[in-house]
Amino acid sequence: MTATEASRNFSELLDAIERGETVAITRGRRPVAEISPAHHRTGADLRAALAEIPPPDDRFAEDVADALNAVTDEGSDPWADG
Known part of the structure; x- marks a missing residue:
């Protein structure tokens, strides 16, 4: 997913992450970040x-x-x- 797509569809991005997906964010076809579900601490x-x-x-x-x-x-x- 491009940074622009992530920005425009942030709610959907969070929904995917909440479902357990790890999403790679790209800028100029280069991966710059991976966003994954938070670890719940107990x-x-x-x-x-x-x-x-x-x-x-x-x-x-x-x-x-x-x-x-x-x-x-x-x-x-x-x-x-x-």
């Missing part, structure tokens, strides 16, 4: 992705608190030791 997908990440270490909460203090304390120097 809580199970998130759990699976997070399962591969190690949990924060014991110092994590302290690091977050230190970072918040560095940006919220007026007049403090976040780069100073101490």
Whole structure:
């Protein structure tokens, strides 16, 4: 489908994609894009992705608190030791 056709028939293009089709968009007979159905993410997908990440270490909460203090304390120097 040409870019012009896609623009003029956008609703039909979305209908085709919603039916599961992947549509190639061309410009000057050259393919420039493929539009395919979106992947529907679920809580199970998130759990699976997070399962591969190690949990924060014991110092994590302290690091977050230190970072918040560095940006919220007026007049403090976040780069100073101490």
